[in-house]
Structure formats: structure tokens, C-alpha cells
Amino acid sequence: MSSESEESQSGVEVRKAPSTLRSDNPSVANSALGNYMTIESDENLLVASASSEASSTASQSNGIIHTEHSEHKPRLLLMGLKRSGKSSISNVVFHKMAPHETLFLEATTQIKKDSMRSFMDFQVWDLPGQIDYLDQSFDADSIFGGVGAMIWVLDAQDNYMEAIVRLTETIVHLQQSFPEIKYSVFIHKTDSLAEDYREDIIRDITQRVSDDLFDAGLENPPVSFYPTSIYDYGIFEAFSKVIQSLIPQLPVFEALLNTITASCRFEKVYLFDVLSKIYIASDTSAAELATYGLCSDYIDVIVDLSEVYGWERGRKDDGSKRAKDISKQSAESFISNVKGYSLYLREINTYLALVGISKEARFEPEKALVDYNVQALQKTLKKVLRRG
Incomplete structure (x- = not known):
């Protein structure tokens, strides 16, 4: 040959x-x-x-595609409430962990930073859910400056009202100082829900977030919604769409x-x-x-x-x-x-x-x-x- x-x-x-x-x-x-x-x-x-x-x-x-002289890598932030599934997603997608092994992961207590070398070099930051990063004691630029996309992981099997409130507050706050950030909401753990109920949950979450953002003065915020699960290919499909938004x-x-x-x-x-x-x-x-x-x-x-x-x-x-x-x-x-x-x-x-x-x-x-x-x-x- x-x-x-x-x-x-x-x-x-x-x-x-x-x-x-x-x-x-x-x-x-x-x-x-x-x-x-x-x-x-x-x-x-x-x-x-x-x-x-x-x-x-x-x-x-901002130089998203990798070049040998790039000084800064675009960042993806994984945010959400505690035990929403952020670390499980990161380990399954980027570290090839089997989904059933994520059951033994400990709760994230500090920011975890993973650098991914691929056709496009980027970083994935897994942020602990129990910390309020909008507090003035945090240096917002060091966390959100240079961020390409923020992914909010929302547990569809839990009471998601608090998560929606935190999500909308975060988007409204960040839009003022970092308007270039794109937002994705992963409506997570939808695999075990009955099909009709799953569609109702997805529709309800999407509508509530959209209404809250509209009430806060954001008529067309750059927010996308994806149902996800680490037990099927939905999580890879969702991450693909997020990465594509940066290309x-x-x-x-x-x-x-x-x-x-x-x-x-x-x-x-x-x-x-x-x-x-x-x-x-x-x-x-x-x-x-x-x-x-x-x-x-x-x-x-x-x-x-x-x-x-x-x-x-x-x-x-x-x-x-x-x-x-x-x-x-x-x-x-x-x-x-x-x-x-x-x-x-x-x-x-x-x-x-x-x-x-x-x-x-x-x-x-x-x-x-x-x-x-x-x-x-x-x-x-x-x-x-x-x-x-």
C-alpha cells in the first residue's frame, strides 16, 4: 500500500x-x-x-483555536449546586471514567482545573457548588475573566427551584461584567425519568429560567438547554454543542x-x-x-x-x-x-x-x-x- x-x-x-x-x-x-x-x-x-x-x-x-504561541487557554466552567453531577460529567467526558464508577466520587471542595490538549487547547474548571462566587470577597476576574462558556448542571431529579434561582442570579450578575460568556444549562440525570414526565420537567425548567431572566431585564440571553445523562451519549452531544459555540x-x-x-x-x-x-x-x-x-x-x-x-x-x-x-x-x-x-x-x-x-x-x-x-x-x- x-x-x-x-x-x-x-x-x-x-x-x-x-x-x-x-x-x-x-x-x-x-x-x-x-x-x-x-x-x-x-x-x-x-x-x-x-x-x-x-x-x-x-x-x-480571543484565539480560541490552538496555536503554538497561545498564552491563554479558553475556559469552560462547570457550576451548579452540590451533588448535581458536575464532577461525574467531567470525569466521564474528559477522563474516560466508567459512569458507574462516579458513584464513589467525593464531593468537590475546591476548584478543580483540568487542562485539555486537543485540536483546541482549553481548560475545564469544576467549581464547588456550596460556594457563592458572586460574593464581593472573591476576585471575579480571576474566575470568570477569559471564560468562553459556563455550564450550569441542574439535577432534574431534585427540587430544582433553588438551583434555578442561583442560576438566574449568576447569569444576571455575569452579563454585566462579562457579556461575552455563553451559557448552557445541562438538565442532568434525566435518564431515569419516565418519558412524559421528563419532557414536562425539561419544559418547566426551560420556561422558568427564561421567565426569570426576562423579568431581570435580559430579553435574549445567550442560554442553551440540553437534557443530559452520563449513562448515554447525551452528555457528549451536549458538550459538543458547547465546544462548537467557541469555534x-x-x-x-x-x-x-x-x-x-x-x-x-x-x-x-x-x-x-x-x-x-x-x-x-x-x-x-x-x-x-x-x-x-x-x-x-x-x-x-x-x-x-x-x-x-x-x-x-x-x-x-x-x-x-x-x-x-x-x-x-x-x-x-x-x-x-x-x-x-x-x-x-x-x-x-x-x-x-x-x-x-x-x-x-x-x-x-x-x-x-x-x-x-x-x-x-x-x-x-x-x-x-x-x-x-
């Missing part, structure tokens, strides 16, 4: 699309493509558009993924952060939690296989030809007949992977074309990330 000139950490060999797909002869190209189309001819246009949008929004993002290039990513979805006829395409299984972007078609779950489990399988059968990439500059060859390879995987779907994974860079899901019968015969199209997308995404 020949290797691609892409940089990554896993040691999975990749295949290149047949050279006939690059033919300038229209008859050859049309016979090979059928109803598919390549995106290579649009690559420069997409990159130019991506660069323009990214540069126009980068100044508003200035999100519209560009979505446009590119819409293009690859149409050209390869995927049902759904995600751009995953492999380490956390949070997806930083997807095409704009409707998503189902079950579809996300398939893709997430697929990443787990690939990562586990890479740890067993992969090899260390080495560095391009360590002098050996083998190290240079290995450093240019990128991971690719394809699996069929998974609940009637085919799953496709392509490594974009060290931290990101594209995962597409398609109906099995109409995908496998044209896989070489899909490889070619995704390789073109991979190059474009890397240019967008570099210029961001």
Missing part, C-alpha cells in the same frame, strides 16, 4: 484512490464517478472562503462537511475530536443520538486497535527514511454491515478524525471515490485550521 503525505500519530496504513480518478478526460471521469462528484476542483474556492470567514471571526474569538470556523466546517456529504452520499458526517469523542462540527442535516453512538463506538474500536497494532510515528527530522515515511501516513478505516450501515473513518490530523455513516448497499462499490474525495477534504480542512 502507498502512504499519504499526512501527519498523525496512529500507525494504520492508508490506500490512495486509483489514478484514473484524476483523469482530465471527461469521459473517463464521468464513467468512474457515476452519480458521484469530486470536490478537488472546488478546493481552492473552499479554502479561500474558509480563510475569509475564519479571519473575519478570529478577532472575536469561529464552525460555519466553514459545516459548509465543507455538507459538500462531502452530498458528493459521497453519506447519511451523516462528523468531525470528531478523537481524545474526547466530542464532535466539533457535522453537516447540517438532522442528527440522531443513535447515529452519533455508532460513530463514537467506532472511534473507540479504532483507537483500541491502534494501541495494540499501531507503531510510533517518529519525527520527520530524526534523520531516518523510515521515520519520514511513517510520519507521512494517516489512518483510514472502513467497516460495513453495522446495523445496516457502513462506517468510514479518515484521520484529519493528530487530534481530529472524520467519520461518515452511509447505507451499506450504496457505499462500498464506490469506496475508492470516497477515499479520493475525503483526501481532498482533508487537505482543505488542514488549510482552514492553519489559517484560523
